[in-house]
Amino acid sequence: MHILDIAGNSIDAGANRIVISIEEDTKRGILRLIVKDNGRGMDEETLKRLTDPFFTTKGKKTGLGIPLLAQSARETGGNLTVHSETGKGTTLQATFSLNHIDRKPLGDIASTIVTLICGNPDIDLIFKYRVDNNEYILDSAEIKRQLGEIPISYPGVLSILRKDISLGIKRLWKGGRHEYGEGSCNR
Numbered sequence: 001m002h003i004l005d006i007a008g009n010s011i012d013a014g015a016n017r018i019v020i021s022i023e024e025d026t027k028r029g030i031l032r033l034i035v036k037d038n039g040r041g042m043d044e045e046t047l048k049r050l051t052d053p054f055f056t057t058k059g060k061k062t063g064l065g066i067p068l069l070a071q072s073a074r075e076t077g078g079n080l081t082v083h084s085e086t087g088k089g090t091t092l093q094a095t096f097s098l099n100h101i102d103r104k105p106l107g108d109i110a111s112t113i114v115t116l117i118c119g120n121p122d123i124d125l126i127f128k129y130r131v132d133n134n135e136y137i138l139d140s141a142e143i144k145r146q147l148g149e150i151p152i153s154y155p156g157v158l159s160i161l162r163k164d165i166s167l168g169i170k171r172l173w174k175g176g177r178h179e180y181g182e183g184s185c186n187r
C-alpha cells in the first residue's frame, strides 16, 4: 500500500517516468525502498512540511501517504529521506531494518507493480528488485516497444508480467542477474 501511495504521489505530480527500487542488503540487514520520479518536484517550504499529516496540496483535509511511510520506517529503526528539485523531480528513500519484527511485509509485490502499470499505461515504470548483488529489472517502456500495437494493459500481457516479476524475484535468492523476459515469459 505504501508503494501504491508513493507512486500515486509521483503520478499526481505529473511524472511520466517512475523508478521503483527495492534493495535488500542481507549482510547489513537493511531493506531500502527508493521511488524516483521526474514530476514537478517540491520547493523547500513543501519539503519541510512533508511529514505533517495535515499537509496536502490536494484539496483535502489530510496528507497521510508520506507520514505513514515515515512511521513504518521508524518503527523498525529506519528512516525516510526525500530529495526534490522543482521542475526536475523527486527521490524518496525509505530505509527499514530488514529483519525487525515490526517491519511490514512487502506483500504481493508483483501485483502491486502490475496494478501500477495497468492503471497508468502511459507512464514508463522501471521496477528493480535487488538482493545483495543479484538484481531483477523490468522496464515497462522496453516492454511497450516490444509489444508494438498490443496495449500493455491487455489482460493477457498483465498476467505474463505478474508471473515474470514473481519468478524473477524468487530467483534472486538463487543468484544471478535477471531481466524481464528471462522468467516465465520466453521460456
Ligand SMILES: Nc1ncnc2c1ncn2[C@@H]1O[C@H](COP(=O)(O)OP(=O)(O)OP(=O)(O)O)[C@@H](O)[C@H]1O
Residues within 6 Å of the ligand: 005, 009, 010, 013, 037, 039, 040, 041, 042, 046, 050, 055, 056, 057, 058, 062, 063, 064, 065, 066, 067, 090
Ligand atoms: N513525488 C512528489 N512530487 C511532488 N510533490 C509531492 C510528491 N510526493 C508528495 N508531494 C507533495 O506532498 C504532499 C503530501 O504527500 P502525501 O502522500 O503525504 O499526502 P497526499 O498525497 O496529499 O494525500 P494522501 O497520500 O493521504 O492521499 C502532496 O499533497 C504533494 O503536494
Ligand SMILES: [Mg+2]
Residues within 6 Å of the ligand: 005, 006, 008, 009, 064, 065, 066
Ligand atoms: Mg499521497
